[in-house]
Amino acid sequence: MTDGTTESVESFRLRARAWLAANMPRAEESAPAPGDELEAWHRARELQRKLYEGGFAGICYPAEYGGLGLTPAHQRAFTEEADGYEMPLLLNIPTLSICLPTILDMGSEEHKREHIGAVLRGEEVLVQFLSEPSGGSDLAGLLTRAELDGDTWILNGAKTWSSSAYAGDYALCLARTDPTVPKHHGLTMFLMPTKGEGITMNRVAMVDGTAEFCEEFFDNVRLPASAVVGEVNGGWAVATRQLYHERTAMGGGSPYVSGRGFAPSRKLPTPIDVARAAGRAGDPEVRELIGEWLATSTVSGQTAARVTRAIAGGHLPPAAASLMRLMGAEAMRLERDVAMRVAGACAAVAAGDEPGVLGEAGIGYLMRQGSSLGGGSVEMSRNIVSERLLGMPREYAADRGVPFNQVRRGRA
Amino acid sequence: MDPELSPDQKLFEAAAKDFLDKEYPLDRIRRMDAGAGFDRDWWRRGAELGWTAMLVPEELGGGSVSGEGVRDLALLAEVLGAGVAPGPLLATNTVLAGLVAAHGTGPDHSAAIESLVSGEAVATWAVYEPGRQWAPLEPGLTARPAEGGFRLDGVKDRVEAAGDADLFLVTAATPQGTAQFLVPAATPGVTVERQWSLDLARHHGAVRFDGVRVDEAAMVGRPGAGEVVERQTQVALVIQCAEVCGGLDRVFEMTTQWARDRYTFGRPIASYQALKHRFADMRTWLEACHATTAAAASAVQEGSAGAAEPVSTAKSYVGDRSLAILQDCVQIHGGIGLTWEHDLHLYLRRATSNRSLYGTPQDHRRRLADLASL
Ligand SMILES: Cc1cc2nc3c(=O)[nH]c(=O)nc-3n(C[C@H](O)[C@H](O)[C@H](O)COP(=O)(O)OP(=O)(O)OC[C@H]3O[C@@H](n4cnc5c(N)ncnc54)[C@H](O)[C@@H]3O)c2cc1C
Numbered sequence: 001m002t003d004g005t006t007e008s009v010e011s012f013r014l015r016a017r018a019w020l021a022a023n024m025p026r027a028e029e030s031a032p033a034p035g036d037e038l039e040a041w042h043r044a045r046e047l048q049r050k051l052y053e054g055g056f057a058g059i060c061y062p063a064e065y066g067g068l069g070l071t072p073a074h075q076r077a078f079t080e081e082a083d084g085y086e087m088p089l090l091l092n093i094p095t096l097s098i099c100l101p102t103i104l105d106m107g108s109e110e111h112k113r114e115h116i117g118a119v120l121r122g123e124e125v126l127v128q129f130l131s132e133p134s135g136g137s138d139l140a141g142l143l144t145r146a147e148l149d150g151d152t153w154i155l156n157g158a159k160t161w162s163s164s165a166y167a168g169d170y171a172l173c174l175a176r177t178d179p180t181v182p183k184h185h186g187l188t189m190f191l192m193p194t195k196g197e198g199i200t201m202n203r204v205a206m207v208d209g210t211a212e213f214c215e216e217f218f219d220n221v222r223l224p225a226s227a228v229v230g231e232v233n234g235g236w237a238v239a240t241r242q243l244y245h246e247r248t249a250m251g252g253g254s255p256y257v258s259g260r261g262f263a264p265s266r267k268l269p270t271p272i273d274v275a276r277a278a279g280r281a282g283d284p285e286v287r288e289l290i291g292e293w294l295a296t297s298t299v300s301g302q303t304a305a306r307v308t309r310a311i312a313g314g315h316l317p318p319a320a321a322s323l324m325r326l327m328g329a330e331a332m333r334l335e336r337d338v339a340m341r342v343a344g345a346c347a348a349v350a351a352g353d354e355p356g357v358l359g360e361a362g363i364g365y366l367m368r369q370g371s372s373l374g375g376g377s378v379e380m381s382r383n384i385v386s387e388r389l390l391g392m393p394r395e396y397a398a399d400r401g402v403p404f405n406q407v408r409r410g411r412a
Numbered sequence: 413m414d415p416e417l418s419p420d421q422k423l424f425e426a427a428a429k430d431f432l433d434k435e436y437p438l439d440r441i442r443r444m445d446a447g448a449g450f451d452r453d454w455w456r457r458g459a460e461l462g463w464t465a466m467l468v469p470e471e472l473g474g475g476s477v478s479g480e481g482v483r484d485l486a487l488l489a490e491v492l493g494a495g496v497a498p499g500p501l502l503a504t505n506t507v508l509a510g511l512v513a514a515h516g517t518g519p520d521h522s523a524a525i526e527s528l529v530s531g532e533a534v535a536t537w538a539v540y541e542p543g544r545q546w547a548p549l550e551p552g553l554t555a556r557p558a559e560g561g562f563r564l565d566g567v568k569d570r571v572e573a574a575g576d577a578d579l580f581l582v583t584a585a586t587p588q589g590t591a592q593f594l595v596p597a598a599t600p601g602v603t604v605e606r607q608w609s610l611d612l613a614r615h616h617g618a619v620r621f622d623g624v625r626v627d628e629a630a631m632v633g634r635p636g637a638g639e640v641v642e643r644q645t646q647v648a649l650v651i652q653c654a655e656v657c658g659g660l661d662r663v664f665e666m667t668t669q670w671a672r673d674r675y676t677f678g679r680p681i682a683s684y685q686a687l688k689h690r691f692a693d694m695r696t697w698l699e700a701c702h703a704t705t706a707a708a709a710s711a712v713q714e715g716s717a718g719a720a721e722p723v724s725t726a727k728s729y730v731g732d733r734s735l736a737i738l739q740d741c742v743q744i745h746g747g748i749g750l751t752w753e754h755d756l757h758l759y760l761r762r763a764t765s766n767r768s769l770y771g772t773p774q775d776h777r778r779r780l781a782d783l784a785s786l
Binding site: 272281284287289290292294295298300302303306309313316322326330381383385386393395 | 704706
């Protein structure tokens with residue numbers, strides 16, 4: 001880059017290619033620890049630090065906060081070049097592609113100065129405290145309370161399903177600051193340390209045997225006024241931005257990532273691995289299934305690219321991010337289905353006392369709906385597409401316009 | 413539905429749309445008589461609008477609006493697909509793709525190219541054979557060397573616009589491997605029999621070659637025509653997928669409007685979540701169909717070498733997904749969606765027909781597995 005002129009995408013690509021070859025480990029030569037172990041997080045932070053020192057971290061983050069200030073086209077070029085290298089994928093979701101963009105959009109100057117550089121240097125991991133035991137879809141109906149005591153906020157309540165919170169340093173936490181107004185108007189977003197006093201964190205065991213999710217209990221957690229992101233009682237606007245970034249990220253359309261994709265908490269075999277392991281690669285029916293999966297995942301990526309471009313160009317509203325989210329979830333469901341079907345009988349009982357590749361296909365199938373719930377359920381996305389993109393009538397909501405403390409709640 | 417068209421492309425698109433709506437409104441398509449082909453004069457005027465010139469380089473008398481012929485052709489196919497247009501858009505352009513790809517490697521066909529570009533002549537690819545699935549490089553029809561030329565024997569079927577074609581591009585087995593020949597329909601020994609077609613606006617026929625004599629100059633390119641056949645296939649598939657995308661846009665729009673206007677139990681059916689969610693899925697698939705078709709068109713535009721994967725991806729996806737969308741649109745219309753007077757079946761016919769020809773989605777999935785070196 002020479003004074004004030006932006007480096008061309010091609011030159012950036014060539015520079016990235018050379019730098020990656022000289023500095024980053026090849027993916028096939030490294031055996032990363034499972035994503036639910038802290039060791040994997042140390043590794044991810046280390047790799048992110050390398051990217052930062054090499055001048056390839058935060059490609060689309062503004063230069064004034066430590067990024068490169070380049071375009072999504074530069075990002076795409078880098079992502080393509082980075083294929084095949086070990087990348088800090090654990091940091092992609094939610095740190096780099098959901099939380100940090102939200103801070104960039106909605107945070108105070110102080111938040112941006114403090115956190116963007118720290119994340120890009122691999123020093124900080126961010127997580128999301130949104131869902132609660134009482135519900136995730138009706139996010140604005142959450143129960144966690146934050147009350148002012150002088151100029152200190154005191155939080156009480158519980159959060160759950162917080163991905164990788166055990167490895168996080170800070171969380172974006174949405175809490176109710178005014179229960180006397182309709183639900184969307186009484187929320188505030190906080191940027192809080194995850195290990196502060198009054199926070200109890202447990203890990204939640206999932207059906208595939210991982211423990212990537214956490215639940216947190218807040219018992220008089222104290223936060224300064226400067227922890228508020230956006231306006232007091234303006235938390236819904238911040239959450240809306242955050243959910244937009246989440247749907248974009250889940251659909252594979254985020255320009256804020258370090259490398260392609262995200263790290264699964266459990267490394268699963270692809271349908272191709274399964275076909276080979278099952279000795280069924282020659283079966284035309286298996287080949288057809290695999291072709292269908294290949295086509296669908298390619299189309300999911302193509303859709304994300306098209307929708308991202310259309311939103312950036314103003315041809316589609318931000319609500320269209322739900323299109324790529326839906327397509328991404330569909331491709332993931334198909335992947336798990338195809339792997340399970342190709343594994344055949346061996347998805348259920350392995351040859352020995354380890355699951356092996358085919359058993360892993362069975363285990364992966366148990367978590368099939370994960371991608372259809374994480375990042376907001378596909379049902380919520382379908383409401384958004386039909387109501388905001390297609391302009392169909394909104395669902396009846398019993399809580400519309402009702403002060404939150406008068407809204408009926410469920411028993412579950 | 414590409415939001416990023418240049419002003420010239422928009423003009424081109426609008427001109428094609430006006431011309432089609434005026435000359436071939438859906439009512440005329442619905443009434444298209446089983447015996448009739450398309451109006452040749454209409455096609456000539458389409459050619460004047462540039463419909464046959466896009467894949468042809470300027471030195472051979474062609475040219476396209478944006479300079480990216482495959483993309484422009486996909487754009488046109490979307491417009492014509494939105495109107496379920498008749499005419500040999502796919503047939504003629506697929507043959508042109510082959511003639512242009514083979515140009516300079518074998519006998520000269522620039523006169524034929526010129527007549528196709530002007531719309532004076534119509535050509536079609538004779539590739540399928542009776543009772544067989546998609547296997548363009550395994551022809552049973554033979555071309556044996558005979559008296560300074562070749563003698564063609566065999567039968568091709570599902571040949572689009574066979575009854576209207578002046579020229580057949582015939583894929584044949586020769587002792588040197590698969591080769592292609594450009595054979596005038598009037599050559600002695602060539603006979604055409606009409607075949608029933610699901611698509612009301614598109615007709616197919618079986619073409620019999622009984623000891624048909626052609627000279628060396630009829631050959632297109634050289635034997636071992638794999639790459640040229642691949643190019644033809646890719647262009648045919650891009651046109652198919654783009655046509656279907658254009659039709660889907662129209663049907664989806666028609667169905668969302670219907671859902672807003674149709675009331676049951678005192679409210680529009682668009683207010684029922686069971687239907688809203690299906691609309692959301694259809695809207696997603698529609699976007700995905702456009703995304704993958706555009707990616708395929710770009711890849712074919714860049715050149716055929718790496719394009720097989722995105723093209724088979726598009727056909728695999730659009731081929732099946734389009735029918736899922738269309739049948740759900742029929743369902744949401746209720747009984748009226750099954751009537752002859754409604755427009756839906758015209759689109760369903762075109763999409764079903766396009767799904768099955770030039771390789772089914774299943775054929776293309778197996779090809780993707782091959783390409784992934786499984
Ligand atoms: C992989 C993964 C990662 C996650 N990461 C995080 C995280 O980091 N931080 C965080 O805060 N949360 C996280 N979550 C939680 C996630 O956001 C919630 O699971 C999700 O929003 C659904 O909420 P719920 O589980 O409470 O289900 P509920 O909201 O109780 O919904 C139950 C079911 O009812 C459906 N439903 C609800 N309302 C409607 C309606 N109006 N119309 C139609 N259907 C409806 C839902 O779609 C769902 O199928 C994660 C979840 C997963 C699976």
